[in-house]
Amino acid sequence: xxxxxxxxxxxxxxxxxxxxxxxxRDVARxxxxxxxxxxxxxxxxxxxxxxxxxxxxLALSVGHESDAEYLDVEVTEMPDVxxxxxxxxxxxxxxxxxxxxxxxxxxxxxxxxxxTSCTWRIEVLGAPTDSVxxxxxxALDAPELLLERVxxxxxxxxxxxxxxxxxRVAGPFGGTPTKEGxxxxxxxxxxxxxxxxxxxxxxLSNENTSLRPSELIEVLGRLAAGSDATEPxxxxxxxxxxRTHQWIEVDGIRSEPVSRPDAxxxxxxxxxS
Amino acid sequence: MTSVWPLLEPLLPRVQKPARYIGCxxxxxxxxxxxxxxxxCFTYPDTYEVGLPNQGLQILYExxxxxxxxxxxxxxxxxxxxxxxxRQERIPxxxxxxxxxxxxxxxxxxxxxxELTYTNLLNCIDLAGLPIHSADRTERDSLIMVGGHCTYNxxxxxxxxxxxxxxxxxEVVGEITEVMVRHLAxxxxxxxxxxxxxxxxxxxxxxxxxxYVPSLYEMTYDGPKVASVEPLVDGLPTLIExxxxxxxxxxxxxxxxxxxxxxxxxxxxxxxxFRGCTRGCRFCQAGMITRPVRERPADQVRTMVGEGLxxxxxxxxxxxxxxxxxxxxxxxxxxxxxxDGDDAGCGPVSVSLPSLRVDAFGVGIAAQxxxxxxxxxxxxxxxxxxxxxxIINKLIREEDLYQAVDAAFSQGWKRVKLYFLIxxxxxxxxxxxxIAELAKNCVAIGKKHNNRxxxxxxxxxxxxxxxxxxxxxxxxxxxxxxxxxNLLRDATRKMRGVQLKWHDPRATLAEGIASxxxxxxxxxxxxxxRNGGVFQEWSEHFDIERWTTAMADHGxxxxxxxxxxxxxxxxxxxxxxxxxxxxxxxxxxxxxxLAEVGLEDCRWTPCYDCGACTGYGIEHVVASATxxxxxxxxxxxxxxxxxxxxxxxxxxxxxxxxxxxxxxxIGEHAEASA
Numbered sequence: 001x002x003x004x005x006x007x008x009x010x011x012x013x014x015x016x017x018x019x020x021x022x023x024x025r026d027v028a029r030x031x032x033x034x035x036x037x038x039x040x041x042x043x044x045x046x047x048x049x050x051x052x053x054x055x056x057x058l059a060l061s062v063g064h065e066s067d068a069e070y071l072d073v074e075v076t077e078m079p080d081v082x083x084x085x086x087x088x089x090x091x092x093x094x095x096x097x098x099x100x101x102x103x104x105x106x107x108x109x110x111x112x113x114x115x116t117s118c119t120w121r122i123e124v125l126g127a128p129t130d131s132v133x134x135x136x137x138x139a140l141d142a143p144e145l146l147l148e149r150v151x152x153x154x155x156x157x158x159x160x161x162x163x164x165x166x167x168r169v170a171g172p173f174g175g176t177p178t179k180e181g182x183x184x185x186x187x188x189x190x191x192x193x194x195x196x197x198x199x200x201x202x203x204l205s206n207e208n209t210s211l212r213p214s215e216l217i218e219v220l221g222r223l224a225a226g227s228d229a230t231e232p233x234x235x236x237x238x239x240x241x242x243r244t245h246q247w248i249e250v251d252g253i254r255s256e257p258v259s260r261p262d263a264x265x266x267x268x269x270x271x272x273s
Numbered sequence: 274m275t276s277v278w279p280l281l282e283p284l285l286p287r288v289q290k291p292a293r294y295i296g297c298x299x300x301x302x303x304x305x306x307x308x309x310x311x312x313x314c315f316t317y318p319d320t321y322e323v324g325l326p327n328q329g330l331q332i333l334y335e336x337x338x339x340x341x342x343x344x345x346x347x348x349x350x351x352x353x354x355x356x357x358x359x360r361q362e363r364i365p366x367x368x369x370x371x372x373x374x375x376x377x378x379x380x381x382x383x384x385x386x387x388e389l390t391y392t393n394l395l396n397c398i399d400l401a402g403l404p405i406h407s408a409d410r411t412e413r414d415s416l417i418m419v420g421g422h423c424t425y426n427x428x429x430x431x432x433x434x435x436x437x438x439x440x441x442x443x444e445v446v447g448e449i450t451e452v453m454v455r456h457l458a459x460x461x462x463x464x465x466x467x468x469x470x471x472x473x474x475x476x477x478x479x480x481x482x483x484x485y486v487p488s489l490y491e492m493t494y495d496g497p498k499v500a501s502v503e504p505l506v507d508g509l510p511t512l513i514e515x516x517x518x519x520x521x522x523x524x525x526x527x528x529x530x531x532x533x534x535x536x537x538x539x540x541x542x543x544x545x546x547f548r549g550c551t552r553g554c555r556f557c558q559a560g561m562i563t564r565p566v567r568e569r570p571a572d573q574v575r576t577m578v579g580e581g582l583x584x585x586x587x588x589x590x591x592x593x594x595x596x597x598x599x600x601x602x603x604x605x606x607x608x609x610x611x612x613d614g615d616d617a618g619c620g621p622v623s624v625s626l627p628s629l630r631v632d633a634f635g636v637g638i639a640a641q642x643x644x645x646x647x648x649x650x651x652x653x654x655x656x657x658x659x660x661x662x663x664i665i666n667k668l669i670r671e672e673d674l675y676q677a678v679d680a681a682f683s684q685g686w687k688r689v690k691l692y693f694l695i696x697x698x699x700x701x702x703x704x705x706x707x708i709a710e711l712a713k714n715c716v717a718i719g720k721k722h723n724n725r726x727x728x729x730x731x732x733x734x735x736x737x738x739x740x741x742x743x744x745x746x747x748x749x750x751x752x753x754x755x756x757x758x759n760l761l762r763d764a765t766r767k768m769r770g771v772q773l774k775w776h777d778p779r780a781t782l783a784e785g786i787a788s789x790x791x792x793x794x795x796x797x798x799x800x801x802x803r804n805g806g807v808f809q810e811w812s813e814h815f816d817i818e819r820w821t822t823a824m825a826d827h828g829x830x831x832x833x834x835x836x837x838x839x840x841x842x843x844x845x846x847x848x849x850x851x852x853x854x855x856x857x858x859x860x861x862x863x864x865x866x867l868a869e870v871g872l873e874d875c876r877w878t879p880c881y882d883c884g885a886c887t888g889y890g891i892e893h894v895v896a897s898a899t900x901x902x903x904x905x906x907x908x909x910x911x912x913x914x915x916x917x918x919x920x921x922x923x924x925x926x927x928x929x930x931x932x933x934x935x936x937x938x939i940g941e942h943a944e945a946s947a
Contacts, residue, residue, distance in 0.1 A: 018295040018296075019534065026292060032586070032588075033586030033587065034586060036586040037584075062286075063286040093534060238286070
């Protein structure tokens with residue numbers, strides 16, 4: 001006898017503004033509460049301490065924003081999916097906004113399994129745009145890029161060049177506009193609010209070799225510094241970081257777990273790809 | 274009004290848990306900062322995770338923001354990593370709503386729940402950019418106010434705070450606001466200049482009931498003892514009385530409990546079901562200073578819980594009080610709440626009851642609590658032998674504990690936590706070792722139900738507190754407490770299933786210095802702070818050397834302030850304050866303790882005239898005139914009810930309301946927060 005079919009929803013949401021400082025784990029708790037507020041009939045695990053059956057995709061680092069976050073939730077009965085996105089957004093704090101909710105096909109693979117890469121917009125501070133651009137060019141030309149990092153308590157050196165699927169300088173920028181608005185009065189550059197830097201667009205693999213945005217800046221910093229530099233990190237600092245896409249690539253065709261809604265189809269029922 | 278946000282934002286990626294500095298909680302009020310309003314910054318002098326859930330501050334925050342003449346923000350002590358960056362970048366302490374510098378508020382009002390936060394209070398004043406000494410502050414500076422349980426001996430902080438509020442804050446916060454309104458500087462000068470005449474403001478505040486302005490009183494000494502405390506200004510009271518709100522039903526706060534974006538302690542809905550406690554545990558300051566018992570009507574509890582769960586999305590509610598199992602008909606109330614949650618169809622709702630008394634914990638409550646997600650279970654027998662429990666008046670029998678533990682394990686719990694005090698009056702090693710014996714027997718009971726049953730024993734050193742029968746008792750030395758810990762450690766080492774945890778006896782000593790000190794302790798606290806002693810409740814930041822060195826540097830002996838037994842006729846540093854309890858009642862209770870005589874709960878037995886009810890014309894407000902399961906303090910004695918018992922019985926949910934419910938209510942006597 002086959003197990004009863006599971007009803008699963010996939011939710012696409014954005015994270016921006018002050019709430020970017022809230023951790024992945026806390027975002028999960030915010031969703032659990034929002035789902036109770038909107039009476040979404042979430043399925044619970046069995047056992048001594050039943051837990052709601054939520055499963056998030058790739059964690060987003062504290063401080064990073066995203067246009068494309070996802071989570072799957074199992075429900076015990078099908079809710080009104082069309083109104084669910086707007087209702088959840090209302091129940092979530094400012095800065096977390098649900099863009100669409102779709103019904104997952106039976107047996108659909110988990111987010112963790114299917115995401116092959118992510119596209120990021122990364123602000124790099126602390127060095128002029130031309131030296132950042134030179135480091136980008138050097139990175140793309142390099143046959144290998146060795147990075148020492150600690151994973152699970154062990155230090156290991158890996159070649160992370162294969163993780164960089166695409167990398168380009170999107171341009172210099174003149175400040176850091178925030179959701180709360182750029183301060184009217186000029187604040188000193190450096191650690192102040194108005195900063196000048198370079199924006200990168202990069203696609204990083206999530207498969208065999210993975211690389212985080214902050215690790216990419218570390219790699220670029222070393223290249224910018226050169227071998228005789230006084231500052232081994234080239235003075236590069238991480239500014240605003242925003243995930244713009246998560247990709248599923250199958251047989252060379254790239255798609256998103258839930259496509260971005262445009263204005264006319266926002267909050268409509270769509271099938272997951 | 275200015276905002277530090279543009280300066281703060283670039284620092285946040287560099288600190289731990291930045292979410293605690295962004296505000297944005299559901300329930301936060303960001304009232305427009307009109308300079309015509311009196312502005313309050315309610316501040317907890319410890320981390321956001323510890324301070325945000327503080328119900329006293331949340332209640333006052335809502336009450337002030339509901340007023341037309343005032344507004345309130347909140348602030349918390351930044352963790353040391355952010356503090357270092359703030360000092361480098363010259364960013365002051367800020368509120369989390371508008372990120373306004375704390376020094377721009379008319380009043381920075383602190384909740385003081387623990388003595389070890391005193392150095393953080395100084396640090397917050399300093400981070401706000403204000404002189405730490407009250408005497409050095411001017412019309413340009415915020416008023417520093419304190420409330421909460423520690424203010425029943427505010428003298429160690431007398432040099433640093435401007436205004437002390439005793440007791441329930443719900444009513445007096447409005448009265449203070451109204452006085453401040455009359456003293457505000459002209460709008461054009463604000464917020465740079467806050468008040469027209471700071472001293473005139475303080476003198477007027479000092480005339481409000483329950484408000485104490487230490488700078489307007491002088492303390493004199495007689496060797497290690499206090500000789501007198503006298504007002505320096507004509508017309509000020511010589512005895513400052515606490516506030517007590519007569520009826521919690523009038524104060525259904527917080528109406529919109531704050532829901533933080535990041536996990537905090539007590540991260541669930543909290544609904545206060547009663548205030549005050551008359552169990553009479555002699556070590557317990559909270560139980561003494563919050564008398565009489567005032568229950569919230571059960572239907573109001575049900576409404577607050579239902580609305581709170583719907584609004585917040587929490588799936589867990591704690592019914593808070595000093596002894597929730599004593600709430601009238603508590604089993605029915607809990608059953609209703611859980612059924613309400615099932616009916617609402619938003620998943621299982623769990624109800625937790627803190628401060629469970631073992632004599633009231635049966636299979637019935639255990640079964641109710643385990644219907645939803647189960648949390649931990651903590652029982653507090655407090656002492657290891659019946660003799661010791663008679664002395665502290667926690668009259669629970671061993672059998673009561675065993676049946677409670679049996680109920681818990683039988684309903685599926687695998688671990689229970691037991692809380693004990695060591696260093697109690699006349700304690701012998703036999704009493705101390707009794708703790709290990711109880712733990713061993715509890716594990717044996719657990720094994721009948723589950724082979725992996727275990728018991729965590731948590732041991733804290735006793736610190737005598739003001740306005741308790743033990744206020745005269747000389748605290749155990751840190752060395753003596755450590756010896757007792759070692760006894761227990763050795764005794765439990767080979768007990769399978771028993772895990773021992775203990776509070777650092779050196780921290781207990783520091784708490785003792787602050788809890789019964791007088792104004793001479795102020796410079797000690799200041800020196801500890803100046804030498805880097807912040808976050809003293811956090812073991813990684815605590816160092817007893819800072820405290821003992823500071824005592825010695827100021828010519829003060831730990832012996833005099835901590836270890837010395839006080840004498841009957843001695844002036845205590847808090848004798849000019851009034852918590853509602855007659856000093857001779859407390860002294861008699863102290864003598865009874867030494868004679869190993871217990872005292873029954875006065876809710877269900879005749880009045881002992883402690884002063885809490887009669888002095889205020891307030892009565893216990895309870896819904897049931899019969900005691901809960903477990904009898905009177907578990908002694909098994911028959912109870913006489915009625916007669917001289919001063920109990921106002923609340924109307925039952927279905928019955929008619931007695932017309933005289935508020936007959937004895939006195940308007941000005943308001944309730945206590947913190």
